[in-house]
Amino acid sequence: MKLSLAIVALALTVPTVAFAQDSTAVVSNGQYPNTFSSGSANVSPFTNKSKRFNDWAISFGAGVPLMQSSDLTSIKNGNGKNLFGYSAYVSIDKAITHAFGINLQYDRGETRQGWFNTKDSAPSDASATQHVGARTQYDAISLLGDINFSNLFRRVDNHSPYRWALHGYAGVGTIAYRAFQKDEKGQRLAAEIKPFQLGSMFAQAGAGVKFKVNRRIDIEGRLMYVMTGDDEFDGGGRKYDPINQREEQVSDNFFNATLGVSLKLGKHESHLMWHDPLQEIYYKLDVLANKNQDIEVCKKGDLDNDGVCDDWDRQLDTPAGARVDGAGVALDTDLDGVIDLYDKCVTVPGPVENQGCPTTAPTPIGPVTDSTRTLEGIEFDLNSDRILPSNTPILNNAVNYINSSSGSYTVVGATDTRASDAYNQKLSERRANNVKDYLIKNGVQSGKLNAVGRGEKDLKYPECNPATKCPEWKNRANRRVYFEAK
Numbered sequence: 001m002k003l004s005l006a007i008v009a010l011a012l013t014v015p016t017v018a019f020a021q022d023s024t025a026v027v028s029n030g031q032y033p034n035t036f037s038s039g040s041a042n043v044s045p046f047t048n049k050s051k052r053f054n055d056w057a058i059s060f061g062a063g064v065p066l067m068q069s070s071d072l073t074s075i076k077n078g079n080g081k082n083l084f085g086y087s088a089y090v091s092i093d094k095a096i097t098h099a100f101g102i103n104l105q106y107d108r109g110e111t112r113q114g115w116f117n118t119k120d121s122a123p124s125d126a127s128a129t130q131h132v133g134a135r136t137q138y139d140a141i142s143l144l145g146d147i148n149f150s151n152l153f154r155r156v157d158n159h160s161p162y163r164w165a166l167h168g169y170a171g172v173g174t175i176a177y178r179a180f181q182k183d184e185k186g187q188r189l190a191a192e193i194k195p196f197q198l199g200s201m202f203a204q205a206g207a208g209v210k211f212k213v214n215r216r217i218d219i220e221g222r223l224m225y226v227m228t229g230d231d232e233f234d235g236g237g238r239k240y241d242p243i244n245q246r247e248e249q250v251s252d253n254f255f256n257a258t259l260g261v262s263l264k265l266g267k268h269e270s271h272l273m274w275h276d277p278l279q280e281i282y283y284k285l286d287v288l289a290n291k292n293q294d295i296e297v298c299k300k301g302d303l304d305n306d307g308v309c310d311d312w313d314r315q316l317d318t319p320a321g322a323r324v325d326g327a328g329v330a331l332d333t334d335l336d337g338v339i340d341l342y343d344k345c346v347t348v349p350g351p352v353e354n355q356g357c358p359t360t361a362p363t364p365i366g367p368v369t370d371s372t373r374t375l376e377g378i379e380f381d382l383n384s385d386r387i388l389p390s391n392t393p394i395l396n397n398a399v400n401y402i403n404s405s406s407g408s409y410t411v412v413g414a415t416d417t418r419a420s421d422a423y424n425q426k427l428s429e430r431r432a433n434n435v436k437d438y439l440i441k442n443g444v445q446s447g448k449l450n451a452v453g454r455g456e457k458d459l460k461y462p463e464c465n466p467a468t469k470c471p472e473w474k475n476r477a478n479r480r481v482y483f484e485a486k
Contacts, residue, residue: 061260142173
């Protein structure tokens with residue numbers, strides 16, 4: 001791999017340096033926010049001029065590679081002393097969001113592995129004992145994803161300067177290398193791979209810790225693990241050579257520890273990867289806190305004191321105590337022309353002369369039972385005393401019926417036979433009282449009503465007892481409230 005490849009890659013940044021972004025400017029105009037935006041105050045059309053942060057950088061660094069998983073290693077494990085090579089990298093870094101970026105990186109270096117440094121003399125029995133030395137010169141180009149974990153997981157902040165960040169890297173690329181092996185007979189080329197071939201693909205992943213020196217410069221310590229996918233990278237020779245059969249792995253891998261510098265490009269104050277979204281929230285809160293907004297409501301007052309300002313009140317002379325809708329108009333639930341405040345039969349229409357109640361009604365004959373069509377009973381869900389919406393028409397008819405009669409009535413609550421006698425007794429009382437309260441609330445005089453609970457002692461279908469299994473429709477019919485004329 002030639003160094004000119006890195007120079008060409010660096011040249012790609014030239015037309016993009018001007019497209020950078022700033023962290024504090026607030027953009028607002030007559031067109032934004034709109035229905036297609038997030039509603040934020042910092043919303044503008046997406047153009048190069050509207051970018052608010054620097055998002056490009058050039059990074060370079062140097063370090064030490066150590067063969068770790070191979071037939072010939074750099075780390076001492078019974079095969080001699082530790083051997084240190086050298087490495088260098090340069091990359092073009094593009095931040096996509098405050099927590100994710102993409103880096104195009106060029107690496108060049110040399111690993112050293114085996115029983116001795118190839119610059120030293122080999123033992124006289126190196127080939128016989130396989131105590132050989134090796135070195136590998138490599139060039140690589142890779143595309144790396146960059147995750148800023150510190151920005152990704154930030155949740156709280158104490159307004160302190162944000163100077164440290166943990167990054168994770170992973171990516172793939174192409175690697176070219178020349179591996180040399182040395183024994184007592186001398187040094188020879190053991191393997192060579194050209195770039196951009198199928199066998200030259202490799203992967204690397206790792207992590208780094210960045211420190212923000214200033215708005216232009218970051219320094220970073222990084223540890224990467226490089227997986228070559230090649231059993232000949234370490235200089236052990238061809239696939240079936242004796243040295244390459246010492247270990248079972250088919251990929252010679254190595255660690256690469258580096259120390260580097262990032263130069264952030266652009267004209268703005270902040271780089272996107274160092275942008276703290278919480279700080280932007282603090283800024284917006286400060287702007288709102290310092291902005292004097294005097295909001296005057298009800299400029300014309302509320303003359304009738306109905307809670308609706310005269311600016312939009314459609315009925316300025318609402319009687320005191322009347323309930324009104326959002327436009328300030330007194331409510332007339334049954335639409336009979338008598339507002340609820342004066343209507344004696346709120347849910348049943350009637351003429352004004354009779355205070356909103358009907359003038360005629362059928363006269364009840366004899367006792368009133370569940371089967372009386374004029375004054376029907378209602379049913380309840382299991383273990384519930386809630387009046388179902390489907391039963392309100394029946395109860396509204398009962399309001400009309402009771403108000404038009406001269407007698408009084410007992411509201412009787414009942415249950416099915418499930419649960420204990422004591423529980424069912426209390427449940428039936430709650431059912432009866434709920435119906436009584438509903439009738440009184442809708443216009444029935446409280447003196448006309450009495451509520452009693454009979455629990456499971458008043459079954460519509462007596463054959464439904466704990467010893468027999470009844471169909472559900474019979475159990476539901478037993479869970480009821482009905483009316484008895486006194």
